[in-house]
Amino acid sequence: MASLSGTASVTKTANRRVRATSWVTQESVLAISIIVLGLVVSLINPNFVSATNISNILNNSSYIAIAAIGMSMVIISGNIDISVGALIGLLATIGGRLAVGAADGGYWIGWAYIIPLCVGVLIEGVIGFIVAYLRVPAIVVSLGMTSILRGGLILWTGGEWIYDLPRDFMLAQQQVLGVPVPVIFMVILTIIAGLWLRYSPAGRSIYAVGGNKEAARLSGISEKRVLMQVFMLNGLMVGFAAMMFATQFSAIQSTVPSGLELLIITAAVVGGVSILGGTGTVIGSTFGALLIHVIPNAMIFANISQYWQQAVQGVLILFTVLVDLYRRRRQSYGRK
């Protein structure tokens, strides 16, 4: 009896521990740190929380956040994709060229959005095929693809910028009910992808494949099909991200913005997506994308030399990963 009640009380404290820690997810940690950071900086400079600046931050982080949704799925499935930066550059250029052509040739401007999306799905489909069916590690395939896309893009454009973009192509500069379009895309895509990952069988099987391949196979999940799906969805997200990226300024650079893929991976990782696969959410990655844009912006408002921005970003990644690691360890002790 004594031992039984002892066990009961142990279970009780364990339960309390789990309950106490269950709300401390990476998402809430991120949300709180964004809010705290906002409060502190707004004490130094009240303009930081002005509507224009907040809308600015949201706007600038939206295409990273959208690409990070796709990246999160890829990482959750236990893979990685380094080629997204190059792909965004390519798709933006394709979109821009088509838009210029639409203004001249008179075909429908919508093709300038649809074709890049299709190309994105197609290229990521090729990567997915090589990874899933030909068994080449994703890091190697996407590394090779980066080289191919980067070279192909410069060969095609010769590094020329695209200037004379038609006004009706500028999707990212428009607003609906006062909210910038990229922000709407970011929110809607995050919610859809979040629900899909959490509740649909197809979404759950991505976690299964990333968490334990063998277990997933034994429960009747086709790893190959799941991986194809993941990479093609990633291509779709990269396509949306490229459209937001292409239409935010009145010119398109036509070269690959360097380091973009690392920024996207960072957003996912800061958002709590485990690089080992099997865990993470897209809400987390969207908050991650917000945080890595809030920090440099806050530094400008707090009057810190912008040369140190990237160093702070590096410290931030390490810090959030450490917090995540610490939290997970606490929780796994709590469960014991």
Next chain:
Amino acid sequence: MTAIDPIVQHHERRNAIITRLLAQETILLVLTVIAVLVLASANERFLTARNLSREISLIFEVALIALPMTLIIITGGIDLSVGSIFGLSAIVLGFLWQDSGWPLEVAIAAALVCGIIGGAINGFFIVRVGVPPLITTLATLALYRGVALGISEARSARGFPDWFLGIGRGEFLGAPWQIWILLIGIVITWLLLSRTIFGRSLYAMGNNELAARFAGIPVNRNKWLIYVFSGFAAALAAVVFVSRVTTTRSDMGSGMELDAIAAVVLGGTSIFGGSGGIGGTLLGLILIQVLKNGLLLAGVRGDATSILIGIVLIAAILLNNFFQWLQVRLTANK
């Protein structure tokens, strides 16, 4: 009783030959020889001592970084921060010499120490804190590059003395300094990897880290060592690079990590760890550079080369997968 069956013996010998023939190194060697022959016949300037020694000084930095990268990937790790350590060391060198007025010799030493510290920080987070290498070095990639930016504030150092510029542009015994440094690096890394207990234990760690731990291999110490080695190699490469290009900039070496990883993977070292070697990495480096240089001489633009390298990288692994499958089929004793 224990007489070896001649048929079994014959089978074993045959299997060993097949395994050797179908190894990634052999495929690469054949590809490289074909590429060299085609390019040499297309252009007489290609196979000249002058062109080749110039090519080696161009590939030097990536090659030096690829050596420790091979060790790291063999253990199943990865180091994305080498390009940033490269940039940071270059900036530290220029800053201490020009802005702080340190003697150049001391500034060089400080740059090398900076690389070692950078590697040690990576090692600390990977070993002590248990953050996966990919994430650790992704974070320090941003961090080191950021510190380099912060220190330099977009300024650059110039006007180095002649003796220093001699390292990157001068010759020793009729060959560029880079060749000698690289040769020493290759010999040391090769000996370490294939002739020491330390080297063998790296393969064990890559195959099964837990088993390696239980076998009494000092897994943690070995990890520290290879990441520190990687940082040091990046810093050394940076010093020679600064001497060659005669200036320092904070964006130096960005993207270099991917070049090094591509060479290592092309060389047959598995990205999952446990197999590979220095010989393959060298072949990978040579093939990439031969393609770049040869196509350039043939008048093809550099961007097209980048496409070809990407295709070769994926195709080499595909071929390797195919040959491994073939090997299993051929060596199966029916």
